[in-house]
Amino acid sequence: MADERKREDAPGREDAPKRAAEPRRERPAGGMGRRAFYLRMVASSIIRRRSRMLVALLAVAIGATVLSGLVTIYYDIPRQMGQEFRSYGANFILVPSGGGGSLSAAEAERAREYFPAGSVVGIAPYRYQTAKINEQPFMVAGTDLAEARKTSPYWFVSGDWPESAGQALIGQEVADTIRLLPGSVFTLTGAAPDGKSFSRDFHVSGVMQTGGTEEAFIFVSLGDFDGLMGEGAFDVVECSVLAAEAELSAAAGRIAADMPGVAPRLVRRVTQSEGTVLAKLQSLVYLVTVVVLLLTMICVATTMMAVVAERRKEIGLKKTLGAANSGIVSEFLGEGVFLGGLGGLLGGGLGFVFAQMVSSRVFYRSIALRPALILVTLIVSVLVTGLACLLPIRGATEVDPAIVLRGE
Amino acid sequence: MSLLELRGVSKTYGNVRALWDIDLTVEEGQWIAIMGPSGSGKTTMMNIVGCMDRPSQGEVRLGGVNISQESGKNLTAIRRDKIGLIFQQFHLINYLTALENVMVAQYYHSLPDEKEALLALERVGLKERAKHLPSQLSGGEQQRVCIARALINYPMLILADEPTGNLDEANEKVVLGILRQLHQEGSAIIVVTHDPEVAEEAQRTVVLEHGRIARIIENDKWNKWNSVENSAANNEENGKGGAADA
Known part of the structure; x- marks a missing residue:
């Protein structure tokens, strides 16, 4: 039968290596992995x-x-x-707590520690007192003007911000009432809380517009304010902080616990709308x-x-x-x-x-x-x-x- | 023990019978050619012998092991370990060099060995072209890379599907020379071809017609050309349905 044919039948096969009959080789260890x-x-x-x-x-x-x-x-x-919202003013304030609380400069400075590092845009303390110009009463605010500029970047100032003692930033309403312009001089008179009378000339460095109640105020530096009224506690401290509402609420809780004389509050209309x-x-x-x-x-x-x-x-x-x-x-x-x-x-x-x-x-x-x-x-x-x-x-x-x- | 045995192998696709009761035995070192017109069942037979398909009926034994009903996974392993495939269209991986194309077969088999792959290319005369991509090789060179790849794992059986079908005369001679040399070294080869010149190189030519073995021609070059007529009519008379013992 044909299928009985063996490979030895092939011509020249006797000397040929039996390749197919070799045992299967394993690859050498030196081969590529x-x-x-x-x-x-x-x-x-x-x-x-x-x-x-x-x-x-x-x-x-x-x-x-x-x-x-x-x-x-x-x-x-x-x-x-958050930085955009900081243009709209403070989102956190500190006020003296009811029942005889007070807000010192040290406490205002300490409040900074309660916010996340690097998140504080500005902290501006304010003292308010009534004084007169030409026998007309006006509200005078003493503040750290450099910080106020940070916490209230939306204030539009014609002229310059006060840079030295004896300069004042007046609201548009005040300027309109007594016809003052940047560069004008006015005399501020009145009585300090301790009853001592004062009278001092101020240069108008700039007139400020906000569209709010601030336009009825006269802003001077804390040094000038203390010089007129004597040193005292702050009425309010405005804080502008780059933080979410939850973080501000947490900070408020910690401040209230650590400083009993201080009442921290979130400016809800800002923080809530910011959050939304x-x-x-x-x-x-x-x-x-x-x-x-x-x-x-x-x-x-x-x-x-x-x-x-x-x-x-x-x-x-x-x-x-x-x-x-x-x-x-x-x-x-x-x-x-x-x-x-x-x-x-x-x-x-x-x-x-x-x-x-x-x-x-x-x-x-x-x-x-x-x-x-x-x-x-x-x-x-x-x-x-x-x-x-x-x-x-x-x-x-x-x-x-x-x-x-x-x-x- | 024969290298390959097909006993009563049939394959049907739906109502179409592609192979019909095939009996064929291939011994170690034999060179068989399979010829036949299109649709005669050559490809189906190659797929079954090459472990790429299973018969619907009958038994296929490779190296004494019945592989007829093995799972696809086992057939892949058998094909990898025991069969070397040479294709008409070469089927080289176009982004691998000639050397890497040979090493791919080593990689799937066991371990890639660059030196051994280079020797295989040297054997087919392509050592100098080892770093070339298929696109940089001629058809004949690509076919020689395909042969080197088929040999690299020392297969029991080399299956070549129209190995010279896409080659010019010069390259056909080169490829046939390599196959002849492999055969002389003891490799068993099954070649599917339309080319009588290629078939003449084999010891026997199995002619398929309509899914049956129509006849087996003993090549004169090897054994003074015996022709064993084994017509379908005779087989039917014997009740064998065209099967023939090769």
Whole structure:
């Protein structure tokens, strides 16, 4: 029978090495490690197919950029908007508590310690007393004018803020009543709380408009005020603090507990509206961020699907060569993780630039770099790309290796 | 013990019978050619022998082990360890160099070994082209890389599907020369081909028609060309449905 034919029948076979009859060889230990070759394959796929991979990398990087930028803005909104809200005046005040409480300069200074470091924009103490100009009564306020300028940046001053003793900032209503202009001199007369009379000339350094009750006041430095009225406790201390309502409430609780003579209060109309606007703005950015994340996932998944689909034959070939499904998945996943990492790193950096541009154009302020956000962007990017790879690959591993033989 | 035994192998796809009661035995070191018109069942037979498909009926034994009903995972392992595949369209991975394409087969088998892969390329005359990408190689060179890849894990059986189908005459001679050398070294080879010149190189040619073995031709070059007519009509008379013992 034909099937009885042995290979020895072949001409020249007697001297030929019996290759197929050799025992199966194990690879020498000096061979390249599997991991090293795996990395070589992944790197080759990315580097030598760079035009294809560039499309996928762009999809990942653009998604990561928008994501990183929006999250940076999301976390920076309270700081940005908080500074914006500080333009509308103090959001926290200290007053003497009822029943004989008093508010000293030391207590006003101590209050600074109860707020988060670096969050205090300004703390302006005020003393009020009535005095007369040309026998007309006016309210005189003594304050730390440099701090008042910080806590009340919305005051519109025609002329200059007082810079030396003997200068006063008067409200528009006062100026209209007694016809004073910047540079005018007026004489302030009256009696101090201890009954001692005073009379002193002041130069009008500037006229101030606020649209509020402050326009009926005359503001002088604390030194000048104490010189006229004698030293005494503050009537109110206005604080402008970059902090959320909850933080201010917590600080108020601690101050009330530590300083029994002092009653801390939040300026509700400011803190509440600030909180409401911030919450709405953050919700909006959060929503946009989630939508962008979903769109990024879809975009990356679609790109990766296209990448995997065009390599269907390669997958079939690898299966024909004996690759297990898990091996093929790990190869594509390796490429996805590399793309996700590189795209995430690029996106993290570009996202900061994007956030910086938005911040400087919308809030006119620079934004702080948060290295943790770049790390988070990197991780999210790797996860999203990995996930986006997994879905199409799982389907692709079902490829029948016979398609390679059929040439399909 | 024969290297490969097909006993009563049939394969049906729905109502279509692609292979019908095939009996074939291939001994170690034999070179078999399979010929036949399109739709005769050559590819189906290659898929079954190459562990890429299972028969609907019958038994396939490779190295004495019945692989007819093995799971897909086990068939992958058998294909990886025991079979070397050569394709008409070469099927090299386009982003890997010639050397890396050979090493891929090592990687899925056991451990990649660059020196051994380089020796395999040297054997097919491509040592100098080892660092070239497939796009930088001619068709003949790509086919030689494909052969080096098929050999690298010392397979029991080399399956070649139209190995010269996409090559010019010069490259066809080179590739046939390599296959001849492999055969002389003891490799068992099954070649599917349309080309009578390629089939002449084999010890026997199995001709398939309508899913059955129509005849087996003993190559004269090896054994003074015996032709064993084994028509379907005779087989039906014997109640064997076209099967033939090769």
